[in-house]
Amino acid sequence: MSSFRIGGIMKQRYLIFDLDNTLYPKESGLLKQIDRQIDGFIKRTLKVPETEVSKLRRYYWKNYGTTLGGMVACHNINPLDYIKEAYNVDVAAFLKPDPYLSEILSKLDLKKAVFSNSPLEYVEEVLEVLKIRSFFEKIYDIQFCNYLGKPNQSSYFKVLSDLGIEGKDCLLLDDTPANVIGGEKAGITSILYGDAPADGIKWRIYNYAELPGIITKIQAQTA
Numbered sequence: 001m002s003s004f005r006i007g008g009i010m011k012q013r014y015l016i017f018d019l020d021n022t023l024y025p026k027e028s029g030l031l032k033q034i035d036r037q038i039d040g041f042i043k044r045t046l047k048v049p050e051t052e053v054s055k056l057r058r059y060y061w062k063n064y065g066t067t068l069g070g071m072v073a074c075h076n077i078n079p080l081d082y083i084k085e086a087y088n089v090d091v092a093a094f095l096k097p098d099p100y101l102s103e104i105l106s107k108l109d110l111k112k113a114v115f116s117n118s119p120l121e122y123v124e125e126v127l128e129v130l131k132i133r134s135f136f137e138k139i140y141d142i143q144f145c146n147y148l149g150k151p152n153q154s155s156y157f158k159v160l161s162d163l164g165i166e167g168k169d170c171l172l173l174d175d176t177p178a179n180v181i182g183g184e185k186a187g188i189t190s191i192l193y194g195d196a197p198a199d200g201i202k203w204r205i206y207n208y209a210e211l212p213g214i215i216t217k218i219q220a221q222t223a
């Protein structure tokens with residue numbers, strides 16, 4: 001059985017969450033710290049001046065989806081060296097348990113998974129610190145996606161195939177517009193989280209209080 005109908009309403013079975021700046025607030029500064037460490041890694045490894053780093057990162061995002069994907073494809077770097085340096089952070093110094101998010105997650109009648117462009121050990125640590133690890137049946141990280149990740153289409157399909165479902169059987173929540181658009185391309189009804197520009201994006205929430213309502217709305221419309 002894939003998706004199923006209750007009283008004429010199409011019900012998705014899974015809700016797939018992005019991690020960074022989606023399951024924790026961007027104001028925490030955690031992702032900014034990781035970004036600074038990525039910048040440092042690029043500067044040192046490629047021996048480029050500070051001013052070149054952001055240009056390079058934009059080029060990698062545009063052409064390879066992620067900075068790591070670009071660094072591997074263009075410079076054959078060892079992804080494990082990159083991960084070790086970029087994610088060497090004290091997560092607990094940036095985040096604290098989120099009982100409100102726990103409450104929302106506990107009320108959602110959908111199976112839950114995390115699909116992140118970050119590495120597994122770090123994803124697990126973030127979920128533990130937030131005290132929401134137990135809600136998620138599956139975690140998909142950048143290594144699972146062969147260091148490609150969102151918004152590369154192959155990564156969405158690898159996740160769907162592992163879950164044994166099709167795009168129509170799940171929803172995606174992500175704060176990055178490109179990843180939301182990528183999800184839609186893969187056939188997943190995808191919701192933008194937060195205040196990023198949403199050109200061409202149909203569904204958006206600004207906070208978790210809006211999540212149950214938008215799911216009800218989507219399920220009514222896709223019936």
Ligand SMILES: [Mg+2]
Nearest residue numbers: 018020021175
């Ligand atoms: Mg994110």
